[in-house]
Amino acid sequence: MANIAVLGYGTVGSGVVEVLRTNRESINKRAGDEIHVKYVLDLREFEGDPVQEILVHDFNIILQDPEVDIVVEVMGGVEPAYTFTKEALLAGKSVCTSNKELVAKHGAELLAIAKEKHLNYLFEASVGGGIPIIRPLNSSLTADEITEITGILNGTTNYILTEMAEKGAAFEDVLKDAQDKGYAERNPEADVEGYDACRKIAILTSLVVGEQVDYEKIHTEGITKITEKDFQYAKALKASIKLLGTSKKIDGTFYSMVAPVMIGEQHPLISVNGVFNGIFVHGNVLDDVMFYGRGAGKLPTASAVVSDVVDAVKHKGCNIMTIWDERKNNLGKYEDLPNRFFVRIKDQNTQDLLSGIQEAFGEVSYVKVPEITGELAFLTKELREGDFAEKIAGFDDVYSVIRVDF
Amino acid sequence: MANIAVLGYGTVGSGVVEVLRTNRESINKRAGDEIHVKYVLDLREFEGDPVQEILVHDFNIILQDPEVDIVVEVMGGVEPAYTFTKEALLAGKSVCTSNKELVAKHGAELLAIAKEKHLNYLFEASVGGGIPIIRPLNSSLTADEITEITGILNGTTNYILTEMAEKGAAFEDVLKDAQDKGYAERNPEADVEGYDACRKIAILTSLVVGEQVDYEKIHTEGITKITEKDFQYAKALKASIKLLGTSKKIDGTFYSMVAPVMIGEQHPLISVNGVFNGIFVHGNVLDDVMFYGRGAGKLPTASAVVSDVVDAVKHKGCNIMTIWDERKNNLGKYEDLPNRFFVRIKDQNTQDLLSGIQEAFGEVSYVKVPEITGELAFLTKELREGDFAEKIAGFDDVYSVIRVDF
Numbered sequence A, B: 001m002a003n004i005a006v007l008g009y010g011t012v013g014s015g016v017v018e019v020l021r022t023n024r025e026s027i028n029k030r031a032g033d034e035i036h037v038k039y040v041l042d043l044r045e046f047e048g049d050p051v052q053e054i055l056v057h058d059f060n061i062i063l064q065d066p067e068v069d070i071v072v073e074v075m076g077g078v079e080p081a082y083t084f085t086k087e088a089l090l091a092g093k094s095v096c097t098s099n100k101e102l103v104a105k106h107g108a109e110l111l112a113i114a115k116e117k118h119l120n121y122l123f124e125a126s127v128g129g130g131i132p133i134i135r136p137l138n139s140s141l142t143a144d145e146i147t148e149i150t151g152i153l154n155g156t157t158n159y160i161l162t163e164m165a166e167k168g169a170a171f172e173d174v175l176k177d178a179q180d181k182g183y184a185e186r187n188p189e190a191d192v193e194g195y196d197a198c199r200k201i202a203i204l205t206s207l208v209v210g211e212q213v214d215y216e217k218i219h220t221e222g223i224t225k226i227t228e229k230d231f232q233y234a235k236a237l238k239a240s241i242k243l244l245g246t247s248k249k250i251d252g253t254f255y256s257m258v259a260p261v262m263i264g265e266q267h268p269l270i271s272v273n274g275v276f277n278g279i280f281v282h283g284n285v286l287d288d289v290m291f292y293g294r295g296a297g298k299l300p301t302a303s304a305v306v307s308d309v310v311d312a313v314k315h316k317g318c319n320i321m322t323i324w325d326e327r328k329n330n331l332g333k334y335e336d337l338p339n340r341f342f343v344r345i346k347d348q349n350t351q352d353l354l355s356g357i358q359e360a361f362g363e364v365s366y367v368k369v370p371e372i373t374g375e376l377a378f379l380t381k382e383l384r385e386g387d388f389a390e391k392i393a394g395f396d397d398v399y400s401v402i403r404v405d406f
Helices: A011-022 A024-031 A050-054 A059-063 A081-090 A100-116 A134-140 A155-167 A171-180 A195-209 A228-236 A298-314 A351-361 A385-392 B011-022 B024-031 B050-054 B059-063 B081-090 B100-116 B134-140 B155-167 B171-181 B195-209 B228-236 B298-314 B351-361 B385-392
Strands: A002-007 A035-041 A068-073 A094-097 A146-152 A239-250 A253-264 A276-283 A287-294 A338-346 A375-379 A398-405 B002-007 B035-041 B068-073 B094-097 B146-152 B239-250 B253-264 B276-283 B287-294 B338-346 B375-379 B398-405
Touching: A002 A011, A002 A059, A002 A298, A011 A024, A011 A035, A011 A298, A024 A035, A024 A298, A035 A050, A035 A059, A035 A298, A059 A081, A068 A081, A068 A298, A081 A094, A081 A100, A094 A100, A094 A298, A100 A195, A134 A195, A134 B134, A134 B298, A146 A195, A155 A171, A155 A228, A155 A239, A155 A276, A195 A239, A195 A253, A228 A239, A228 A338, A228 A398, A239 A398, A298 B134, A338 A385, A351 A375, A351 A385, A375 A398, B002 B011, B002 B059, B002 B298, B011 B024, B011 B035, B011 B298, B024 B035, B024 B298, B035 B050, B035 B059, B035 B298, B059 B081, B068 B081, B068 B298, B081 B094, B081 B100, B094 B100, B094 B298, B100 B195, B134 B195, B146 B195, B155 B171, B155 B228, B155 B239, B155 B276, B195 B239, B195 B253, B228 B239, B228 B338, B228 B398, B239 B398, B338 B385, B351 B375, B351 B385, B375 B398
Parallel strands: A002 A035, A002 A068, A068 A094, A253 A398, B002 B035, B002 B068, B068 B094, B253 B398
Antiparallel strands: A146 A239, A146 A276, A239 A253, A276 A287, A287 B287, A338 A375, A338 A398, B146 B239, B146 B276, B239 B253, B276 B287, B338 B375, B338 B398
16 A cells, blocks of 8 residues: 655646546556555645545644655645655655646755655656656656757647637737636736746756756746737748747757747647647657647646656655756856847838848848738848847847747 | 677667767766676677677577676567577566567567566567657556557658658659668568558557557558559548557457558647657546657667666666566457548449448548549548448449548
8 A cells, every 4th residue: 555645635636636536446556556545735625525534734744644655746836845845755755746846946956855765756747747758858768868858838828829820819819818718827927928838948958967957047038929920920931939948959068948939840849739738859869759748737737646656656665766966057158049030120111221131130031921011021040149139139120039940 | 887788780789889889978877887788699790890899699698698687689570589588588687679579479478577587678669769658658657547549650651651642652653762762671561561560559559458469460451552542632631641550448448450541630640750650649637648759760769779778777676567468458359440431432423323322321521632533532420340341342443441530
């Protein structure tokens, strides 16, 4: 018998209890032991829900119960999740979590404690919801030097961008619709400003480089400035616009950023639409692989948490090595990252503007959309982010700047 | 130090040696030990290749060397690979392989020996080349009841079908071109008749059901009968034709088959083109996930083999449980599998034919392609394979029958 305690009976927590109940038999078979939910911790009461019988409000009950082998932390946020996780590990309990904020911020430290205590700190659900990506990075792609990891890591923004692309709708309208449907939160900032994707690419990059990548250091742009017109141009270019979290190794250094990017029809992530997520990995011997699935949602996320619980049961007393040192990784400076840019700018109908563009960016490719007048749109060649920023600052009335990956 | 012996210095075997050399440092770090290639077994000589120094022609040298921890079996074929693998396991050596024939035929038995001896028999490279799929099935998708696994599992046929779709070319012409480019073998039967895909879906299904699925029992059709005209209709339907290996759970029973299938633009595998492979999995709580990457090739396949070597080193003395009993799984009868069908039939310009079609298949959807005359093409509703076969046998001059999944 493996006893678990679930911290937090919100969407994911209740999903974990449901998945363990629904697939009880096959899960126990795969774990090689019977998994039993002994406690659920939540400050609230759940009258009428069978969970009420195992509900506790005090974490110390769980902490001090030697029968609890595994703590499932699905509270979200840094505190009190951080304290609870640390205490659980120090008390000899493995921890499985979906908490991306906590993993991004204190993953290295918590992994080190787990390793020292021959326990496991597992976080498959923290990135990509139900998509297996953490475990494949940790135990499948071990023969490769990974040189790029790029993902559509946030389902809310991908839903919004997909709707904008398909319906030609404005950001605000689609956001409102997404909020009405429950795909976006009332306070959508963490999603639409790219903060959520930023934490996730920080976790993935930490696993790839084996060192702590601080998410605060990753240049992050959201999707709030993307307009219908941008999508009209994208369509003319047979491209789409996706919010990508990306880390690339260039001359031995990793560069990370989160930003909307125009990708072409050959890009493996082009067909990842709606609330789905996709994570693309390039290895020096493996070449390209991609993982695709539901990046959020109660049951898919709970499925990933429970797969960690199964792994924790299977690896009782045996740490599944995860190389993620507390040593800080020196990400390359964002300003040095080379990119191509799509630019829309007010058309002054002057030769000066055209000459100015050529002087600043050299040869550019102009893009025309018959229905759009009064502006110039063009694609630059590849140049340093820093150089681009400096040069574009010399222009007035810039409507739009979007990175281009084709 | 972990000593390995590589059996077979062909494409994959030389790839394994190359990957271990190229990424030596990071591989050793991830394995937590230094991996050393002590022997390569091959009947041939390789004058001038550094491998010559560690080349042996007698498997007994490897078998009797207690320093060899892991045997990498990349010979292919059932014998002598089966005997060598069994002897290696019985001698206390873990085995990593890319050999799909052997895994499909004797996987359950070899896994049982490995388990009993606290060793590992790992075969990530046997399906999907470099794509992590075996390990995710074994250790990531453990919280789900998997109800479908469908894959584009053969790069050669996918390349041929993609070329046919894009260039409107004939099967024979594309096959010849693929052979010239080295994408298809001079004797292409195993690929184009679907035998290779059949072994792979047998392995995947065995892992999903946890019992032995005999590939001989899987109804298998190849792509040799697919024509340019079929692709013209597919295009008109905004669909494509892919060779799929598929297993679906219907009313508690798994049904498996390999056949070309018309899939629509919403299908997750629609954008898997060229030599790439994709494997789609549906779980009852996870919903859809897909894995995509290079399904073949020297280095991608070697990358998967080496990831198994790393896992074997990390799990020395500890069997990574793989639920795949020797008990035979009772696959559902192919005749009972429900499918929709696309049918092309000579147009006799008679009311009799139309009435006959309606009588046999009920309401069907006719498909027109302006350039094609003299034939009728239609899509049936879903019906049992057995019923369809019986009914279509009553028609003369049937040009084409392709399953439809949309």
